[in-house]
Amino acid sequence: MGASGIVISVRNVLVGLGLAFTAYLAARGLLGITTVPYPGIVLGALGLYLVTTWMCILWEPPRRDDRLEDSASGLPRRAKLPVWASALALTAAVIVPTAIAIAVGSEARTSLYATWVIGGIGALMTIVMVRRRPWVAWIGTIVMGAECMFWMGALAALALGLVGSIVWVGVAQLLIRSMDRAARDTTHLATLQRAASAWQASQSVRRRERRVQVQRALAVAGPVLIATVASGGSLSAGERVEARIAEGRLRDELRGPRLLDDDVRAELDAARRRGATVTVLDEGGLDGLDEASLAIIRTQLAETLRSANSDRLYIRTSPHDRVAVTVVGRSASAEGLSDEDAVDLWREIIHPGAADGEYSTL
Structure with missing residues (x-):
């Protein structure tokens, strides 16, 4: 399989995992749909969450930005999530936790079908972080954390997954920074390699030119030197003229x-x-x-x-x-x-x- 095929398969795997994981988190919210006081609110919150999350996962930059694609992940390296999509993700982080808390009632806010929202919004903010919107991701995480602490209690929220969601977002930011640094280093190394190749090529050309000049100099000065050595340095007037001309030729060639x-x-x-x-x-x-x-x-x-x-x-x-x-x-x-x-x-x-x-x- 070629390099492009490997990149495409890796990207598809990442997208598939993201879709499956967020669907699993949302499915947990359906477990108690028949027992909650306001099932309609639950369904609406789940719909908003899934639409927003899958849109952030599946969003593609315009074709003209394909050159920004990162060779390691297959995702756009500098293309940011659109402002409208970032606003929608932040809206989901604000609305979904409170909507679920109201819909399930005060006695079920720490149940499995209510606490999914901590991991779900954490996963959404992790995706937003990967899509190059760090401020939106951190604001959404903080808002979600504050709401969950308010409805569930601080200790309960931290114990039920809030710490993990914060870690996800933080690790995603560290990975993105590492990838960017690696991309910059790769670009720098490629530039140095091109410069080194150009220098080697120029040196090869210069060596060839020097060899040609040396060969030409030997061809010009060789007969005169041989005659000078053979005569012991005693040259006739004509030979002196030829020696002077040979010297001039050498100077010209150099x-x-x-x-x-x-x-x-x-x-x-x-x-x-x-x-x-x-x-x-x-x-x-x-x-x-x-x-x-x-x-x-x-x-x-x-x-x-x-x-x-x-x-x-x-x-x-x-x-x-x-x-x-x-x-x-x-x-x-x-x-x-x-x-x-x-x-x-x-x-x-x-x-x-x-x-x-x-x-x-x-």
Whole structure:
């Protein structure tokens, strides 16, 4: 049987037990129906009690509140008994004890068919407590207790079941609070579990990214390191250029991997081979972009690098909502000029969809 079937069966069992128990208590009131002075009042009180109690047991919240159902009991966890039903239950707690006491007469108020009212109203208030109306349940219990003590006597009422009814209501409140606390703890644990799962997933992604970067770094630097070791550190001019380019590649892979694809890497290598100094920094701003958007940004970056002639290139991502990447170029021939004059390239690659233009050019 599935989990939903178990919940439904448990709920049905609880409802069935509640109906049977309250019917048993009411049936005790019929034992002396032929001997009481006012049988009509007894029948009316029994009818009010049964209608009120069974309504409180069988009441269901609207379908939109099904999400509030408690997985342990199958009952709505936060749905309260309607105000009108709570008022009806409180009315029964006020009317039924006095009506039974008057109907059976003063000599039979401690008989079996009169004292059922103590357990009956106690059971009703327990149901009201379970239905999330604690104040109504306690007020009804106190009113019923006061009336029974008045008609039967304090000691007689306590001995004939009043203590048990008070205990029922108190235990029901403790159980409800325990269930609520367990539900809150379960929700909190589920939240922590989701957070832990998300953290583990992010760590797995980061580990994969680090493995990829290490493998790429070995592929880039491996041949240069092997040649350096084989030559004892004595490198030719061409090998020194390759070592410098390999170092630049490693820096690019570590500092800005999201900006790189084969075309960008090729243009960065070309810029370094002609003697340019290139700095690539990913300082945020590309988080959450899909591969299609990153591909557009990389294509524009490769086009920008292809047309650049600067001696020093600075490529940085931007946290700006509109600008994705900024490319700044400076030329050695402008060393003696001001900072503004030294900049011979300034291009801003716009986030895809942020504007009609692809980038701005200085």
